[in-house]
Amino acid sequence: MSRVTQSMRGECCEDEDQRDCLYRQLSKVGVEINPKKTRVWWNLGFDEVRAMELQLEEGELTPTGALAFRTGIYTGRSPNDRYIVERAPSAAQIAWGDVNRPISPETFEKLRHVIGMAAAEAANIFVFDGYAGARKDVSIRVRVIAERAIQHHFARNMFLSPECVGESLGSPSEWRPQLTIISFDSAHAQYQKLGLNSEAFIVFDMEQGLGLVGSTRYCGEIKKGVFSVANYLYPPMGILPMHCSATKGKDHPNDTVLFFGLSGTGKTTLSADPTRLLIGDDETAWDNSGVFNIEGGCYAKVIDLREESEPDIFRAIRTDALLENAVLDETGRPDLSDGSITQNIRCSYPLAHIPSHEPTKTGDHPHAIVFLACDVYGVLPPVAKLSESQAIFHFLCGYSSKMTGTERGVNEPTPTFSPCFGGAFMPRSPFVYAKLLRDKIREHSCAVYLVNTGWTGGSYGQGSRMSISVSRAIVRAIVTGELRRCQYRDPDDIFLLATPTHVGGVSHHILTPRNTWNCEWLYEATALKLRDQFLNHWSWLAESSPQDMEELGLGRVIRGD
The missing domain is CATH 3.90.228.20 (Phosphoenolpyruvate Carboxykinase; domain 3)
Structure with missing residues (x-):
């Protein structure tokens, strides 16, 4: 297993000091760990996370090796459920309106408490540490904390692991994230009392470098959440x-x-x-x-995808890829022409799945x-x-x-x-x-x-x-x-x-x-x-x-x- 896990049934960290350090880091963002109830998995490799996905019955392998799964009632982004905390000094830089909806710091803390309660009941929590941005000197250190192995796999596909930018991360204690996203679809808030649009919430606090995703397991919310924060951080740098x-x-x-x-x-x-x-x-x-x-990585829309018209993307649906909301036939093969679940069938895969990719x-x-x-x-x-x-x-x-x-x-x-x-x-x-x-x-x-x-x-x-x-x-x-x-x-x-x-x-x-x-x-x-x-x-x-x-x-x- 990874440096943090010995086996599927083992303790979460071989080194007790490292484990305690990770628990303290999680506690600082509102995720309290009860070691008797919850196992924490950190930066799993593809083989390891696939084994977890299958063990937890989060998806099923297709004949091509891609893992197919469903996201429940949310099969696309929920833009009307996206909020930014109105807090100085970032409040003066945000273009408030229908896209960037303000939310109070008090409401944000209530939602963080909701996330924390869901985390306290979780049997497994998955932590991914990596980067957004392939230019090392301006890359953003990201941490994704999720309750599903699928979301951990998605983060590994879509963001840059430390080795991708020439680093070797020995333990989670070495990581100082600039942005942490916590995603728990089991976190359900009383949204009417909080003045929210629906039960789903995607909320970002620019000052704390913290994002909360609740009541939806659509993976695109994590991807676009990181992108939104990058869009805030980069312009003052001339990027x-x-x-x-x-x-x-x-x-x-x-x-x-x-x-x-x-x-x-x-x-x-x-x-x-x-x-x-x-x-x-x-x-x-x-x-x-x-x-x-x-x-x-890539997050391609693959409805009606055919090998003869888009061969590279079609062939990217293989081992380590995640196939989202596709209908499988009786042999387990995805029918990409069947949009009965959603027209927004997606596939997440590492950039290296495209033969003609630029390694840098x-x-x-x-x-x-x-x-x-x-x-x-x-x-x-x-x-x-x-x-x-x-x-x-x-x-x-x-x-x-x-x-x-x-x-x-x-x-x-x-x-x-x-x-x-x-x-x-x-x-x-x-x-x-x-x-x-x-x-x-x-x-x-x-x-x-x-x-x-x-x-x-x-x-x-x-x-x-x-x-x-x-x-x-x-x-x-x-x-x-x-x-x-x-x-x-x-x-x-x-x-x-x-x-x-x-x-x-x-x-x-x-x-x-x-x-x-x-x-x-x-x-x-x-x-x-x-x-x-x-x-x-x-x-x-x-x-x-x-x-x-x-x-x-x-x-x-x-x-x-």
Whole structure:
């Protein structure tokens, strides 16, 4: 077993002093351990945690070696149950509102007590110590305390174990976490009395570096919780945290490209390219040395996944992977076409499961940036090149679609404006991130493109989803520099977007959205509807911070009459 456990039935720590030190550390965050009732497991290896998962009947092995499990009633994130403690000095830095809901320190302590009571009844508690951030000098020390082996396994997949950044952690007493997340789905609060939205709660105290996750065992809450705190910690350091994937060329180390987008819009799919090296598929940061992965693994949406269309991701569903909420057939094989549990079937796996991955999880400054706008209206072009002003406009708008099942209550593709293409995870004002992006685009002369991975030939329900082969051809043209050199049409008269006259491997017909609709007046009406939504969102941003808007000095980026 690991350094903390001798056997499945053994004591929790070979060294009594180390065990007592760990218990004291847990006690400081409200997790009291009764050694006669609870065993604590620390930094288990993959084989060890898999044995625990099977012993505790938390999941079952599939024929590929992946472990399948279910998350209960919560099969996606619960954004309406996410809170941040309103406490000085961080309170002055948080963009309070529908995304960042304030909660009092007193309520936080009551929820911590609820977590503590659940921990006191637990037969097993699992502790993972590791990092968020592959750049060692700016990585964040993370501790995840959970009641389920599955969550421990998930943390090991998604974050960086000490050895991944060249360290050897001899014992838990050596660890000084900057962020601790405690996740107990058996913790149930009297949410009405506490003024919460529902029985689930995801709460972060920036001053204490502490997060609480209760009443939900959806693993994505842990992942996005760490990301949210990174999004708070990094900007004052001049580091831009981004909801994006990143790849680099195999033969050209300075050939780095970023892909921004909401969950389910193509970040993971388009970055899993066998001709390139994957730096990371979802959460990336950009500092003075280049970009680095915040995570150590991938969390891919795999509904309807087929080997012939996405071979690398399909083959990643193997030993050490976790398959979440998939229906298994009578032979135990997952049926990824069956969304009867949820459309948000997910697979968590180490980055190394992708054959073409970058071992250092780092890359040079990007030469190209892609905004993936999954347009549910079907009126945006497959690709457009953006000016600097347009890039910041579309970054602040973050127009895309929430895809089915990614959040609680989202049952069909739904248009949304999510600033920074990740507004749900950004504690600070979107202008903080926009200014960092603008400065880095200028410094490194990045080309920026808007790519529609959504609908074409009509809106959702009438048109069709953009072919993955089309999106891949467009990305290939961006990566190779073809779209830097090609000819562009004059900007359209609604969105003022300049589209290329030719993209290798893409039909000329679909490059102009108007041409793909059977009814021109319906296209026009739908495009104007989306235009008005852009303008409404922009007005909201301008009213929220006129000084920031003036400082950015954006010109005319969309028709406003």
